[in-house]
Amino acid sequence: MPKRILIVDDEPNIVLSLEFLMKKNGYDVETATDGDQAIAAVEQQKPDLMLLDVMMPRKDGYQVCQVLREREDFNDVRIVMLTAKGRDVEREKGLSLGADDYITKPFSTQDVVDKVSELLGQP
Template structure:
């Protein structure tokens, strides 16, 4: 019973402050708990140590690309089951295929509409996997 009330933990790996602020607003409003990394350095170890319910991973990061982080996470058995949603401003079909081939569970293009991102986060977390925190804002007005 207690697990159902636990807030989903999301790790946001995004170097652009404006996007990170928008993500923070949306995720907090939806009742999720999140942490942010602004570079790719140390991301793989943090993902495997914390095992968040979802990683929102930018493709273009300083130091290590999102593709490389995704591939490294998928290669480590101690990271099994961590869901990864990749985000990029270069949202071509080729980029999408590359992200999914590297092991991403989903792919979203920037700039994204908040509703589209919210729906994708919910889909990735799955209503049976994780309940939102009590009192989280509803879906009507994001």
């Protein structure tokens, strides 16, 4: 059974490219464009991994990460934060809230695929 990935970003071009790439690599993909949609999508059908943008409307990625990590039933969802904010302080904030990794935009699509495979324990 393919692993499920939730892509959460408010930039349509990023969502489209990541969605295409993840599907091409055999993953089931869901998308959301803001933090509230992301939480609703996780509650509806829990993904194995979430690619989560930091800067979004309604709830930002940090808030989404914190909400999910506060709920024991979602602790096994892997979270990779995606952001244009590359400073160490932002990275540390994301990791301290429970993110599994942090990728800075602009990113190499192959780096994202490699990180997803690594976190899901796939070759």
